[in-house]
Amino acid sequence: MNRRLFLKSSGVAMFGVGTAPVWLSRALYAADAPSPRKKVLITVFQRGAVDGLNMVVPFGESRYYDLRPNIAIPKPASAADGAVDLDGFFGLHPSLKSLKPIYASGKLAIVHAAGSPDPTRSHFDAQDYMESGTPGRKATNDGWLNRSLVAEPGHNSPVRAVSLGTALPRALRGHNDAVAINNLADFQVKDTAGAQSFESMYAGSVDKVLNGTGRETFDAVKLMQGIQKQQYTPSGGAKYPTSRFGQSLKQIARLVKADVGLEVAFTDFGGWDTHVNEVGPKPTVGQLANLLTDFGDSLAAFYSDLADRMDDIVVVTMSEFGRTAKENGTRGTDHGHANAMFVMGGPVHGGKIYGEWPGMAQEQLYEGRDLAVTTDFRDVLGELVTRHLGNRELARVFPGYDAPRYRGLLG
C-alpha cells in the first residue's frame, strides 16, 4: 500500500476527514523514508527585473560611476550610506546590510553577471523562459522547478512542492503535484459539511484539470490542519518583516520545520521595475532601498529562524534580466541583460562572488548598453538540482542544455 492510500484510508478512518494530526503524518513519512527531513530548495523570484548593479555594487569598476552619475551607490567608507564591502571590488547595497553576516560566515554566495542567454527585454517572455528553464523556447508547457522533483511514485507528500501566493507560478506547473498556499490559516474549506462534499465532488469530476488540482488540494489540506492549530514562534529571535515576502518566508519556515515532506518552495516578490526615481536623495532612501530592505531582512530572518535546519536548505534568488548599465533620463534604469543571483544555505560555499566579471567598458557591454551574461542561470540552478536535490537527470530538467558549467557553489 502506498503512503497516500494509507493516509487516506487509515488516517481518515481514525480521525475523520481533515483531522489527521501532524504526528500521524510525520509517522507515516518516517515509515517509508529513512529520515523525514528532506533537502529543500527554495526559489525566490524578483519580478520586474531588479537592478543587479545597485544590488551587488561593482564599486571597484570606475565605469560604474561614469555611467550612473546620479544613482550609483558610493564606495564603502566614502559615505555614510556607501556599499557594504564584500571583497574589495563588490559590495552590497547598504539596505542589504543584514545579509553581510551570513556572507561573512560563508553561507551566502553571490553569482554576478548571471542570466539568460536569450536577448529578450520583455518582462513577460524573460520570466517565462526563466521559469520554464528553456530560454528562447515558448512551447515548453511545464516549469523547471516541477521537473526538478525526483520521481518517487507513491511516496510523495502532497506538499512536496509549494508556492506561496494565490497563483501557481509557471516554474512549478507540470506533471508533479504542486500546491499554491496563500496563507496557512486560510488553507481549508471552513464549513465542514462543505469540505467533505467538495472533496468527493472534485475527486469524482471528469474535468481533468479541476479533478487533479482538487485532489492535490484536499490531500494538502489534511496535512496542513495539524500545523494550523499550532502556534508558531520563530527561533533565534528572528523577526520577519510584515511584508508579503517576509510572511511567505515565515510560512515556508513553518512547513520546513513541520517535516511534512516539503522539497521545493517558490515565492515571488514584485515591484523591481525601477524606471523612475530608483534611488532617492541618499542610497538608503527610495524605491530600491525600500525593496531591498524588505528583501534582505526577510532572508536574514529566515536564516536565523531555521538555524541548524539550514543544513538541509538552499535558497536561490533570481530575476528575469538586469537593468541598463547606464542610468536613464528619469533617475532610473531601463531593461537590461545580466543580473546577480544569491545562493544561501548550509551546504553553500559562500563568502565569495562567483562568475567572471565582464567589465563595463563600452565594448564590454552587451549590445553596447547592458552588463553581459557570463554565467547561464541554468549553471547555477542545475548545480542545485543535481547536488542538492540529488536529481541526476539534468537533461530532463533543462532540456537542450547539454554542457552546464558548475561553479562549485556546493560541496
Place this chain on the structure above:
Amino acid sequence: MRQFLTLFLAMSVALPPAGFAKKTEKAKPDADARLFQQKLPKDDQIRHAVDRLTFGARPGDLEAVQKMGLKRWVDLQLHPERIAENPELAARLKPLESLRMTQAQIAANYPTPQLIRAVANGRQPLPEDPVLRASVERIAAKYKAKRAADGDKGAAEEDLEPAKKLNEILSADQIRVLRTGKPDDKRQLLASLPVDQLDDMLIAMPRPMRQQLISNVPEETRRKILMLNAPLQVVNYDLTEGKLYRAIYSNSQLEEVLVDFWYNHFNVFLDKGADRFMVPVYERDAIRPNVLGKFRTLLGATAHSPAMMFYLDNWQSVAAAPANARGNKRAVRGLNENYARELLELHSLGVDGGYTQKDIIEVARCFTGWSIKNPQQGGDFVFNPRTHDKGEKVVLGVTIPAGGNESDGEKVLDIIAHHPSTARFISRKLAMRFVADNPPSQLVDRMAETFRKSDGDIRAVLKTMLESKEFQSAGAFRAKVKTPFEMLVSAVRALDAQVDSAFPLANQLIALGQPLYRKVEPTGYSSLNAEWVNSAALLARMNFALNLAQNHINGIKVDPEKLSYPKVSPQTQATIDQAMKDKAPTPALTAGLILGSPEFQRR
C-alpha cells in the same frame, strides 16, 4: 429550488469537452481541430453565447434570449447604445460621485497625502466642505505632529482635537448604543440624527469607532466615514464599486465584458502615485467609449491619457541631452523606454511582432514631450515641444522626418495600428478570451483579415468571431476557466443576489487572487486556464461560494432558492444528494456546493 433541481435533472448533461489533458493541457492539434468543427446542439448554443458575452446568466436570462432569438440578442449586445439601461444599476451608481468628476475635481475633492502636506505647510487653503475639511485638518495635524517629533518645529497633538467632543454631541445612552448596541438599534439611532449632528459626530469619533459603523450605515454616511479616514479611499471605493455594480447589473453585458477586457489589455496599476485619482477618468473616457470602435481610436485615447503616461513613465521621458560641452554629468533628464516597449509588445504588435530594441528607442524618441501638466493637481495631457526630440526617426522601417513635434507620436500610432502583426495579435487575444486558450489559427486569420479590411473595427472583428463555426463549436464549449472576477460576478448573478454594498466583494477578490485595478505589471491579468487553477485559488472559490450562498457576506442579500444553474454533472449531483442525506438539507448548502463545483468554475 425544487424547480431548478428538476431542471437540471431533466436537461441533458453535457460533459466538458475533451482537450483537457492533465494540468499542463498539452495541445492535441488533431483532436482540437475536429472539436472546433463540431457544431453545438441548439440548447447549448444559447448557454454558451450567454456564458461568453455576459458575466453569467441570471434566472430567466436564457429563456429571454431564446424568446428574442440568439442572433438578434448577439446583435443587440454588439450595439449597447440600443439597450435600455437597468434602473437598478443607475440607482447604485448615483452616490458614487467621483465617477462623474473631472480629474482636477477628483484631485481637489479627494486630496492626496502630498496635497494635504501642502495644506499643513500653508501652501494650500483648507477646503470648504466640513467633512473634507475635518479630514484634511486631521491628517495635516498628524503630519505636523510627526514633523514636530522628528525635531522640526510645528503644531502638535492638540490640533487633532475636534471642535466638539463626542459627549457634547450625543447623550451617554446614544454613545452606548453606538459602541455596544445591536445593529438595528445603531441603524435606527443614526437614521434619527440630523445631518449636521451626524457630521459632527463622525468628525468627533475616534477612527476605530467610526470604522466599525461602516457596514451599518447608508451609502452616503459610509462615504463620509471613508472620507474622514483618508479622502483618496473614496475614489478607490467608487471605482471598484462601480465596476462590480456594472458587471452585476448592467443590461449591456458585452460592453462591460469588453471594458474589462480592454482595461486589462491597456492595464494601469491603480496604486502608483497620481494614478490613484487618474484611473477613474482613464477607464471612463479613454476605454469605455471605444471598446467597440476603431482600434486606432482606442490606442490613441490610451496614449494621450495621463493615467497611462504616468503609469509607464512617459510623462517624464525627454529628449536625451546632447553631450555637454563641459563634460558636466549633473542631473540631466533624458529618455525613458518604458512606454515605448510596452506599447509595441503588449498594446499592439505583440512580443513576436517584428520590432527591435532600436525600434523601441526610436518610438521612445517620438513620444518625448507627451506629458502631463501638474500631475499632482490632476493635470491633463500636454505636449511639451521643449522636451521633444526634434531629430529624424525610423520606426519599423518608416522614416519620420525631423521637426514633426506632436505628430511624431501620432505617426507611430498610425504605423502600429495598421501593422499586420497588430491585426493578428489583437484578434488572437480576443479569441483567447472569447473562444479558447488556444484558438484555431484559421479563426484568428479570418478575424485578422476583418481587422485589416475594416481599418481595425473592433465590432466587425467580434462579429466575425461570434458568427464563426469555431465560436459555436464543441471545442469552445466550456473550454474556459472563469477568472476570479468572472466567477464571483457570475455567482452573484446566478443567485440574483441583492447587492447593497459591493465593496465586500472587492475584498473577496483579493483572496481569490485578482484584486481589481491592482495588477502591478502592464501585462494585465491572464485569461489562460492554467493561471487560475491552483489549490489556494480553488479553496478560496469554495469558501466564497459557501459564504455567499449562506448570506455571510456583508452588504449582500441572497435567497439561495433563486439559484439558476442548469447543468451539473451526474457526479456533482450525486455528491450534493449525498450531502443532503447526511445533513439536514438546506437550499443554502446546495447552492453553495453548486457555485463551488467544478462545473461552475467554467464558462
